[in-house]
Amino acid sequence: MTKLQHLTDQELLQQCRQGQANAWQQVITRYERLIFSIPLNYGLTRADAADIAQLTFTTLVEHLDRLRDDSNLGGWLATVARRHTLHHLRKHKREAVGQEKDIAESHFLLNTPAGDATAYWERVNWLNQGLELLDQRCRQLLLLLYFAEEPPAYEEVAAQLGLRVGSIGPIRGRCLDRLRAILVERG
Amino acid sequence: MMVDSQIPDTARLADWLEGRLSPEDTAVLAQLVTANPTLQEQVAWLQEFLQISQTTTLADPPAAVRQAATAAFAAYAQNKRPSGLLRSLVATLTADNWQRPALAGARHASLRSEPRQLIYSSDLADVALNAHMPVGSEQIDLDGQLFPLDDSDPADFVIQLLQDGIERGLLVSDDLGKFSLTGLPPGHYTLVLSRDQDEIEIDPLELV
Numbered sequence: 001m002t003k004l005q006h007l008t009d010q011e012l013l014q015q016c017r018q019g020q021a022n023a024w025q026q027v028i029t030r031y032e033r034l035i036f037s038i039p040l041n042y043g044l045t046r047a048d049a050a051d052i053a054q055l056t057f058t059t060l061v062e063h064l065d066r067l068r069d070d071s072n073l074g075g076w077l078a079t080v081a082r083r084h085t086l087h088h089l090r091k092h093k094r095e096a097v098g099q100e101k102d103i104a105e106s107h108f109l110l111n112t113p114a115g116d117a118t119a120y121w122e123r124v125n126w127l128n129q130g131l132e133l134l135d136q137r138c139r140q141l142l143l144l145l146y147f148a149e150e151p152p153a154y155e156e157v158a159a160q161l162g163l164r165v166g167s168i169g170p171i172r173g174r175c176l177d178r179l180r181a182i183l184v185e186r187g
Numbered sequence: 188m189m190v191d192s193q194i195p196d197t198a199r200l201a202d203w204l205e206g207r208l209s210p211e212d213t214a215v216l217a218q219l220v221t222a223n224p225t226l227q228e229q230v231a232w233l234q235e236f237l238q239i240s241q242t243t244t245l246a247d248p249p250a251a252v253r254q255a256a257t258a259a260f261a262a263y264a265q266n267k268r269p270s271g272l273l274r275s276l277v278a279t280l281t282a283d284n285w286q287r288p289a290l291a292g293a294r295h296a297s298l299r300s301e302p303r304q305l306i307y308s309s310d311l312a313d314v315a316l317n318a319h320m321p322v323g324s325e326q327i328d329l330d331g332q333l334f335p336l337d338d339s340d341p342a343d344f345v346i347q348l349l350q351d352g353i354e355r356g357l358l359v360s361d362d363l364g365k366f367s368l369t370g371l372p373p374g375h376y377t378l379v380l381s382r383d384q385d386e387i388e389i390d391p392l393e394l395v
């Protein structure tokens with residue numbers, strides 16, 4: 001882990017308030033995948049999801065001086081991203097891309113069966129933070145195999161990552177072990 | 188085919204949970220897991236991981252997101268917001284329980300006979316106020332609550348009550364945006380609610 005990766009969210013925010021750009025870059029690194037993915041899961045296009053992510057980071061900048069030191073930054077960002085996403089959906093009255101059912105029936109909006117949406121996204125954030133601490137190859141592999149919008153076949157994964165098809169299974173296992181170890185250590 | 192004595196690794200357990208094993212290997216693995224608490228812990232973690240992965244897309248955003256976020260922070264870091272410049276908003280009265288058609292032409296209510304509920308609106312927050320005169324008292328209690336329009340934390344607004352330019356009360360809103368001022372003599376007041384570079388002014392506030 002780099003020195004910045006060791007810092008807590010509160011320590012990063014304190015450095016951001018002092019105008020330290022590298023601390024801000026670490027905040028982006030830590031949360032950009034989460035806040036970009038939230039609108040994707042509500043059915044927004046990648047372009048619209050990128051707009052939501054930009055808006056969410058801008059909102060964070062505007063609130064930097066107000067956020068309490070004990071704020072749950074991941075939860076706060078997820079809540080802001082969800083709010084901006086819902087505003088976008090109401091404004092544009094858009095159907096989910098590629099889905100026949102109305103976005104309003106999405107279990108994410110109805111908070112079922114995942115339960116409370118805030119708790120759900122905090123769980124996703126917890127997992128995402130673990131992925132962020134993996135080496136690049138493991139992170140790319142697990143994101144492709146398990147979190148892609150359209151999970152590719154092993155042959156495509158192998159081609160993208162420069163691996164032998166037969167090695168994907170064992171590497172997947174080792175990467176999952178590393179992820180679990182990271183998450184257990186973080187608590 | 189698995190040998191009974193083999194302890195399955197994570198890849199094997201993942202194959203099992205993802206339905207990639209033959210029925211025979213599945214049965215053997217299930218027995219091994221049932222008999223081994225350590226394997227059960229591994230399986231439980233994998234099951235949670237797979238449950239999240241099956242219902243969640245995680246993707247990296249385009250570079251433009253980082254570029255825009257970097258630019259937004261650069262402006263903040265360079266302090267492009269002029270320091271000391273306050274955004275001052277005058278709140279508009281949008282609801283008043285004393286302004287009822289049934290009271291038209293009737294004697295104006297007073298806090299001695301009826302509490303007054305007021306709602307003020309501004310571009311920053313709505314403010315609900317409840318003024319009442321406790322039984323047996325000639326003084327007024329004022330309870331209020333702030334509702335920021337952007338759903339931000341309503342705590343730590345500074346609440347200042349002025350009468351003819353003189354401060355009559357100074358306090359801070361609580362975690363729910365609530366505040367209370369007690370023992371106020373009847374009169375006309377100005378209520379200022381402020382935080383950081385924003386302030387909301389309610390003027391005049393009639394407490395009679």
